[in-house]
Amino acid sequence: MTELPTNKAPSIIRRSSPLKLIAENLTIDRGGRRVFQDLSFTLESGTALVVTGANGIGKSSLLRTLAGLVSLAGGAMHVEGGEDDRPLAEYAHYFGHQNAVKPALTALENLVFWQSFIASVRIDAFAGAAVPPEEALATLGIGHTAQLPAGYLSAGQTRRLALARLLVTPRPVWLMDEPTSALDTASEAQLLGLMNDHLGSGGMIVTATHTELALSNTRVLHLRAAEPVRTLTEELDA
Numbered sequence: 001m002t003e004l005p006t007n008k009a010p011s012i013i014r015r016s017s018p019l020k021l022i023a024e025n026l027t028i029d030r031g032g033r034r035v036f037q038d039l040s041f042t043l044e045s046g047t048a049l050v051v052t053g054a055n056g057i058g059k060s061s062l063l064r065t066l067a068g069l070v071s072l073a074g075g076a077m078h079v080e081g082g083e084d085d086r087p088l089a090e091y092a093h094y095f096g097h098q099n100a101v102k103p104a105l106t107a108l109e110n111l112v113f114w115q116s117f118i119a120s121v122r123i124d125a126f127a128g129a130a131v132p133p134e135e136a137l138a139t140l141g142i143g144h145t146a147q148l149p150a151g152y153l154s155a156g157q158t159r160r161l162a163l164a165r166l167l168v169t170p171r172p173v174w175l176m177d178e179p180t181s182a183l184d185t186a187s188e189a190q191l192l193g194l195m196n197d198h199l200g201s202g203g204m205i206v207t208a209t210h211t212e213l214a215l216s217n218t219r220v221l222h223l224r225a226a227e228p229v230r231t232l233t234e235e236l237d238a
């Protein structure tokens with residue numbers, strides 16, 4: 001059996017004040033081409049920002065930028081109410097197209113690894129608590145796969161295992177790229193429940209999606225190309 005790290009990642013502990021994600025004049029280039037520029041928004045605790053727009057417009061690029069995986073060409077982003085010197089990425093879980101699941105480890109070992117590797121964020125304004133790995137698997141309906149190599153899981157089960165990662169380490173910002181992909185109707189409803197619970201705990205969600213998500217407290221950021229320079233216009237609907 002593969003040895004897993006046993007040391008717990010340190011938690012970020014912070015004073016009690018309202019949480020807010022602030023993005024100011026974000027400008028992103030990819031492959032030498034401007035994807036968008038001067039995109040600004042704020043997101044309060046308990047709110048989801050649903051990012052919509054045509055294929056290739058920049059939804060995934062925005063999420064990857066917020067996650068710290070793509071460098072900013074301009075602008076700034078931070079979490080207000082957190083530690084001033086902590087980048088947004090350290091408050092966030094990135095749930096992207098890839099599942100970040102190691103096939104040779106069991107489902108449980110994958111979760112135990114992630115829980116030890118990613119630091120929790122403990123802030124009074126965010127009530128999210130760490131769910132034990134076995135419980136997280138059961139919550140996602142894949143408790144019976146705990147001792148199976150993750151490579152044996154179906155596409156939907158693997159997606160659920162990736163989702164369980166968000167439960168074992170509480171972080172207030174969930175960045176979710178097409179979170180319902182590969183999920184059946186029941187799993188999709190369960191995912192919505194988890195997302196709404198996260199918002200109810202004072203968390204925030206930024207999600208790119210082509211499907212309607214019945215989230216409790218939602219704003220919409222619709223990205224579209226503008227002429228003559230290819231920029232994106234934001235439309236924030238309360």
Ligand SMILES: Nc1ncnc2c1ncn2[C@@H]1O[C@H](COP(=O)(O)OP(=O)(O)OP(=O)(O)O)[C@@H](O)[C@H]1O
Binds near residue numbers: 032053058061
């Ligand atoms: N690694 C990369 N190198 C160069 N260009 C890239 C890279 N990743 C994305 N792009 C380009 O950036 C633009 C935005 O892509 P992005 O994946 O963010 O769009 P999207 O809105 O998420 O699209 P979709 O709805 O199809 O998932 C596209 O023109 C794409 O080709």
